[in-house]
Amino acid sequence: MGHIDPYGLFQPTTALVTRRSLLVKVPPPARSWPTPAQLRAARGALGLSLPDVARLTGLGLNTLKRAEQSGLAVVTPANADRIVSTLHGLGVTFLDDDGAGPGLRFKAD
Incomplete structure (x- = not known):
């Protein structure tokens, strides 16, 4: 099982590894999210304000502020996907x- 990320790549949710009849749950690979500076730069390159991005993504201003200050790891994966896919x-x-x-x-353009 898994999902397609905003870059069109398949991301597994978990993997099972069999070793001598033992099942070991392996976490998914670390995700490479844009940095806070990249998020701010993207918004600036597009000439958008935070309220503009909030309207386009359907997310709250506080969520976007947290993402731009601390990174996408501090918001839910669904909201992070929404921000990245919108940009x-x-x-x-x-x-x-x-x-x-x-x-x-x-x-x-």
Whole structure:
């Protein structure tokens, strides 16, 4: 079982590993969420205010403020998916740290 993440990749919810007839539950791999700075930069690149993002995502201002201050780990996975997929749908691609730091790519109109 699993789900498709905002980047179109399958993310397993859990995995079972068999070893000499023992079933061991293995947690899903660590997820690479955008950093708070990436979230703020994405919003800025789109020219959106926090209330604009709240309206587009259907989430509360406090939820978005927490995500931009402390990261997506402090909000529910469903809300994190909603934020990332909304920004992705508006043309933002989040880039993982490649040694030079995390970033984003903005698809202009």
